[in-house]
Amino acid sequence: MSKMTILGVREDRDKIIDALMRLGAVEIDRSGIKDDRSPQVAANADNFETRARLVRTIEGLQKRFLSARQLSVKKLSVTEEEFSFTEREEAELRDLVSHYETLIAQEESILHQVTLLEQQIAQLLPWSGITLDLTEQTSFRTSVIFGTFMDATSLDSFQTDLLRDFPLAAVHLLEETGVFPAKTAIISLNEQLPRVRARLASCAFHEIPKLPFTGTAEVTINSLRDRIEKLETEYKEPENCLE
Known part of the structure; x- marks a missing residue:
């Protein structure tokens, strides 16, 4: 759910709120704001918001349950008195x-977390055959950058620059030589790391994502x-509560 702030002329506020409520696309958060609207206008806005929430609830239940969808096929006629509610x-x-x-917010939050975890797994799958412990990427003096060179030109150019400018750094190929994309481990002194x-930023190099590693890629x-x-x-x- 996204949040937004609308700025406008004060005298147009009630009309804007009513229009937004009729659309059923927003929920007004008035917490911390003094309500200086007339009681009738405030009641109308509250009714519009309630109606919009009811519409979203009914539509959500109809999508989830076929039986609820069938109930809406035949509209029952009711009198004004039958339709009215007591305060209770x-x-x-x-x-x-x-x-x-x-409950819907809880479901959406869980699904979002699952999606993120699945994306992390997809990013790690190409590294599943590498048996190195990916949690150990830094020490007191050195750091290791795990990543993939996409082509031989980028790798050769980087290695040439490394030998010239950073003689104490090293590139280790983690798979068969000459196969690209090539997974590598680059070891550098911490003071030279930036x-x-x-x-590397100027090369066709993709660093392994920063993930909560628990060991090798396969273990993670x-x-x-x-x-x-x-x-x-x-x-x-x-889900069970909704049913």
């Missing part, structure tokens, strides 16, 4: 909608998959 019923309705929105990185992938399984278990809780 309205409060219960608001609580139910708030509970639904909380300059080495600057030189398994750890990420375990986290996904736990999140999928957590996902069932709001």
Whole structure:
């Protein structure tokens, strides 16, 4: 959910709020703002917001449950008296909608976390055959940069510059020589690291992503998959509540 601030003329505020509420695309957050609207205007805006939330809730339930979708096919005729709510019923309705929105937010948060973890796994898969411990990338004097040179020209050019400008640095190929993209480990003194990185930035070089490594790439992938399984278990809780 995105947040935005709308600036405008004060006398147009109520019209803008009413228009936004009718669209059902936003939820107004008035926390910390003194409400100087007339009671009638405030009540109307509140009703529009409630209606928009109800519409989103009904549409969400219809998409999730076929039985709920079938209920909307035949519209029942009701009188104004039958349609009216008591204050208690309205409060219960608001609580139910708030509970639904909380559960949906939990689901979306879990799905977002799962997506990020799956992306991290996809980034690590090309490194799954490398048996080096990726958690050990720095020491008191040196740092290791793991990454991939996309072509021989970039690798040869970088190695030439390295020998000339950084004789104490080294490039180690982690796979068969002559195969590209080539996975490499570049070892540099810490004081030279910024300059080495600057030189790498001009090459066709992709550094391995900064991830929460727990060992080798394969071990880290398994750890990420375990986290996904736990999140999928957590996902069932709001899902079961919605059912």
